[in-house]
Amino acid sequence: MKIKSLFFFLILTTVFYAQQQPVLLLSDSDIENIKRHLDDVTLLDNSFQELKQTADYALTNPIDVPLPVDNGGGYTHAKHKQNYRDMYAAAVLWRLTDNVAYSKFVEEMLLKYAAMYPKLPIHPYAPKNQFAGKLFWQSLNDYVWVVHSIQAYDLVKENIAPKNRKAIERDVFRSMAKFISESEGGLKMFNMIHNHGTWALAAVGMTGYVLHDNDMVERALYGSAKDKKTGFLKQLDALFSPDGYYSEGAYYERYALQPFMLFAQAIENNQPELRIFQYRNGLLGKAVTTMFQMTDDVGRIIPFNDALKEKDITSEELIAAADIAYKNYKDNTLLPIIKKQGVVTLTSAGFAAAMAAENYNKPYDRVSKIISDGPNGTSGGLALMRDSVNKVSLIFKYSSQGMNHGHFDRLGIQLYHKGHEILPDYGAVRFINIEAKGGGKYIKENETYAHQSIAHSTLIIDETSHYNGDWHKGEEHSPEQIFADIDKDNIEIISARDTAAYTGVRMQRTVALIKGENPFIIDIFDVKADTPHQYDLNYRYNGQVMETNFKYNYQTDLKPLGSTFGYEYLWKVAEGKVADSFSQLTWLNNETFYTINTLTDSNSELIFTKVGANDTEFNLRNEDGFLLREKNATDKTFVSIIEPHGSFDAVPELVENSHSAVKTLKLLYHDKDYTIVSVSFSYGKTYTLAFANSKQAGSSQHRVNIAGDTITWKGNYTFIEK
Amino acid sequence: MKIKSLFFFLILTTVFYAQQQPVLLLSDSDIENIKRHLDDVTLLDNSFQELKQTADYALTNPIDVPLPVDNGGGYTHAKHKQNYRDMYAAAVLWRLTDNVAYSKFVEEMLLKYAAMYPKLPIHPYAPKNQFAGKLFWQSLNDYVWVVHSIQAYDLVKENIAPKNRKAIERDVFRSMAKFISESEGGLKMFNMIHNHGTWALAAVGMTGYVLHDNDMVERALYGSAKDKKTGFLKQLDALFSPDGYYSEGAYYERYALQPFMLFAQAIENNQPELRIFQYRNGLLGKAVTTMFQMTDDVGRIIPFNDALKEKDITSEELIAAADIAYKNYKDNTLLPIIKKQGVVTLTSAGFAAAMAAENYNKPYDRVSKIISDGPNGTSGGLALMRDSVNKVSLIFKYSSQGMNHGHFDRLGIQLYHKGHEILPDYGAVRFINIEAKGGGKYIKENETYAHQSIAHSTLIIDETSHYNGDWHKGEEHSPEQIFADIDKDNIEIISARDTAAYTGVRMQRTVALIKGENPFIIDIFDVKADTPHQYDLNYRYNGQVMETNFKYNYQTDLKPLGSTFGYEYLWKVAEGKVADSFSQLTWLNNETFYTINTLTDSNSELIFTKVGANDTEFNLRNEDGFLLREKNATDKTFVSIIEPHGSFDAVPELVENSHSAVKTLKLLYHDKDYTIVSVSFSYGKTYTLAFANSKQAGSSQHRVNIAGDTITWKGNYTFIEK
Structure with a gap:
């Protein structure tokens, strides 16, 4: 032409x-x-x-x-x-x-x-x-x-x-x-x-x-x-909670938001009378805001349930979602995200977002947040606890199953520090579009390992996953929040209970993030059962082991830890018996040391695990775990302090505080009504956390006498710093 | 006051x-x-x-x-x-x-x-x-x-x-x-x-x-x-080669340069008549230039011999060295380094360096380089082969022992791509100044594992390290360069021979970096002995296994691979026998796939290893190895192609060329005089490398007939691309 x-x-x-x-x-x-x-x-x-x-x-x-x-x-x-x-x-x-x-x-x-x-x-x-x-x-x-x-x-x-x-x-x-x-x-x-x-x-x-x-x-x-x-x-109505949490979790919320937001914008343009963006009190806006909050300090999506760790806030699917949410809700907190994404969709929404972002220079603020799950917000949830000054994020999951992409990780935790995974979630087993790996789809080990409870930092009973590993059963129940408080300057705390993951067993986990100069985590996992069981409290840790305060046998031959529910993928690397009233494992991750301090007694077994057994196709990453095992137990209260400490900088060869600062750790009191723990540090501070195990009115008064001392508080808990 | x-x-x-x-x-x-x-x-x-x-x-x-x-x-x-x-x-x-x-x-x-x-x-x-x-x-x-x-x-x-x-x-x-x-x-x-x-x-x-x-x-x-x-x-005189290579290697050159350069500057200021910076043809300047060349694309020091991987060009010791070298030699190629260091010493030299660097904006150029070792430059050396367009660096070590910090890694290779370690060196076993780890000094496993030959990508005979692991013996000999050429556009090549690491055994390794649109490595390890031995050609690879073209048995229980010379620290994870004329192992590292293609036959055993056995203090990183084993062999020529290919980008979910592109790999000819290998790729290219096994004058003529075809060349080698 x-x-x-x-x-x-x-x-x-x-x-x-x-x-x-x-x-x-x-x-x-x-x-x-x-x-x-x-x-x-x-x-x-x-x-x-x-x-x-x-x-x-x-x-x-x-x-x-x-x-x-x-x-x-x-x-x-x-x-x-x-x-x-x-x-x-x-x-x-x-x-x-x-x-x-x-x-x-x-x-x-x-x-x-x-x-x-x-x-x-x-x-x-x-x-x-x-x-x-x-x-x-x-x-x-x-x-x-x-x-x-x-x-x-x-x-x-x-x-x-x-x-x-x-x-x-x-x-x-x-x-x-x-x-x-x-x-x-x-x-x-x-x-x-x-x-x-x-x-x-x-x-x-x-x-x-x-x-x-x-x-x-x-x-x-x-x-x-x-x-x-x-x-x-x-x-x-059915897939989102009133807080905008999508039932399959953060990773699939990323994926689902694209059709939800694109179609919603098309509805708004063609049938504005449906007021789709106001539907359920502006649900779609909350969904986008909640999605971006469920990311770590470097913007990666928190990888619970099936999730690939490479996905972050710049993922393609989230670009349209951010633009459309901005256009319809004019929420300025989205603008730093949009700038980080680096591009907009060339649509009416993208135009509005780009114009607003151009001269907007505030950073994105990741906040502490309790996110309800379930259409009515009554199916448990997710707690994001954050010390933004020290860049510590503690994630606590007590949500519902999340359908077939859900994992059996009731009452599981994840810990981030300075943008690094410290107690990581394994995520999903998949290599996107790599033919050699199951045609790029989910691989067998996703169900047989990653879905299982042992792949998470939670409690596993009798080497069997929650709900016997049946997600349909898992759909029927979710844990119950007992209390939560994320509004204090020095502490954020949540307690949730599960009575359905194992028949005849009540599990309650109470976790607190202590903020301030030396942040740390208090983790109390209480379990009660009618008959004796084996309790495995699993901590998946990320880094190089520095020291322990207990002796262990490093295995000369490695054998799988078990035979089912994901245990068959773990090598048992070492096992120890306990030296002291509490046991310590210290590891190094990037430039910081971390210690798990946990109450133990002569019945406790401490097991080091590594992923890789029976991994015949080399599909799994060989990550590490630390397992606290109690055999033949009915009632047991695990009490742990997880503590970042010190620093390691190999270039100028500077090391500070490579040893744990925890001096004493005590379960001061525990009965059916109350739990009181105290921890003291070498830098001179002692902290006591006391709480009622069940839901309390804010005005309820409590008094516990311990060793001549009396602790009193109102409502669910008190936290005392000395 | x-x-x-x-x-x-x-x-x-x-x-x-x-x-x-x-x-x-x-x-x-x-x-x-x-x-x-x-x-x-x-x-x-x-x-x-x-x-x-x-x-x-x-x-x-x-x-x-x-x-x-x-x-x-x-x-x-x-x-x-x-x-x-x-x-x-x-x-x-x-x-x-x-x-x-x-x-x-x-x-x-x-x-x-x-x-x-x-x-x-x-x-x-x-x-x-x-x-x-x-x-x-x-x-x-x-x-x-x-x-x-x-x-x-x-x-x-x-x-x-x-x-x-x-x-x-x-x-x-x-x-x-x-x-x-x-x-x-x-x-x-x-x-x-x-x-x-x-x-x-x-x-x-x-x-x-x-x-x-x-x-x-x-x-x-x-x-x-x-x-x-x-x-x-x-x-x-004694510690440096004429090229400025320091006998203990790059990591210790970093450390030694500080007193050398500081004292030299003090001598220059107080006794200029000694002309210390002109000593041995400006040796101190060459030492600094060579030091900075021995770094990877992100500035980390190449970690052969005892070396911690955290050290890079910004390490404190190198700041004074760069400043003083600049002041005395006015070498502008140092200025990008000085800018990257971000600070200067507040000395006369630092002043000169800062003034010159202020408006200097050229990038630092890492070049291909043959670096001689030994006071007279006759004790072997180090070859840095580089495709700077594709950011591939192939390091070949044929230097002397390097005293008590030296490793038994004669004829070892390392491969970098896009700033990542692909075939890594383990480096040293140490945690600087971390008390729990041997008081912050070198840990036992530094000698018992990291020094040993099996910790490197080289040949180990009869499960015994080079020189029987005795560094004093290692000091007495070094490999001999047979030929080297790093000046061509499409190929960089070196061949070196060792006859002292094992009694009665001659090892010769010839490695070439092929540059261009699809860069790859040709690796020919030839070994001749009077009596039968077990030959283990070890490749330490870094990444996740994607696929193999051979079957293997993944071990149900892990046992150590051996009992001495570092073998006791390796778990034998899997072993395979060979399916085809050549065997392939493909892995993923960051966003690129890599395949080792290696000639094998029914005698070959392929063994997957992982560091960690007998690591009773958790001192070692659990890195991976791929071992080609020939038992009862006298003469053997290992031929391998190491090939980066394709790409993986999980965010937009794009994958390209995840399978190896090698179609055929052949040892076309091998006798006491000549070696000829050829490799063809699925994208239609065939390459043939022919070389004389011994030193040749540039003018010497060679002719080899293979299957009716005649290959002729002058000098040491020819490389034919079709």
């Missing part, structure tokens, strides 16, 4: 097909706004350059829409994924540059999909227990394909001749929507209260808006029967 | 005691220069603020000069170390601010040392095999104390009344110099050709200049007998 005829073509195109405003996420007026500010707003420019690079690279290569034959990580899988990214990038570029080559690219690619899709069978790598896709092995990827591609089509539609539009709409989008929402397996997933369902609803609902098909939209909003028993609104 | 009398005192001080220019490192004129530029030269300001913080903090606390009773890491050890830092900082501050409080602080502290030192016995933690100190457990720390404190005294001397000067000079500096250079153990160390000796010489020589004691200076320069058989000049 010569320049002159190209020009003529452009005129024609504009005259005949234009005049149609995109309906999903980017308005005509914001297209003009973005163009005007590309040069002077950093986030807009970065985002534009990134999309332009993607689109321009795509345009230099032949379009390939291959017959889907490969598993996750294989060529056709990667190609179809890249195709929707390329189409989206090109579609945005068309709007921002008016260069018709970009819209032509999208049109041509969609025509190729139109030629292929209607004849496609179910994908050859169809998974066994799950609805298969046609473009990809799992239908989830097909939904994601639609959510991206329909946005691209929405932006270029005005520039496509009616005949081609008709083919694309019929053979790609209507055909896919039918497969997704009306085929047998599709319908089931479409109505499922689950993140896959959310993607399916968003795909169909967004398609409905673009094709002006009210039936699609209504089914997406209210479920296939339009009875509101399923559908988007029902998902908002 | 009131303001008025303080003023009067200042006048008096100036009148009576001033007029004496410091003689060591900071001239009066440079004091004025530094003062003038503190505000406008970043490095000077940074350095001033840092010293000021140290000095001001010291001045707010009571002076403590405790009786030395503690081991490394203990209070008195740390305190005496801090004291010399504090004195030095305060002395510089006195000169730069004219605030007499700083010089008073130094004077008072030195008087306390004068009161204590003459009566001190040998340190209670005297080491068994080494000359003990009085202030510290090892005399080395005493030398370091003097090197710093004499600089402080040199700066404040003018401001101390004659009576106090006399006490300080007699009871501190002369008394210590006598202990260091004239006591029985001291004299031996003073004359030893070793880094401890260097510190001793610098301490005494610098003291000699300040006290105007020619005898001390002459003994330091020419040895206690002044016969030049020992002393500073002899050390320069």
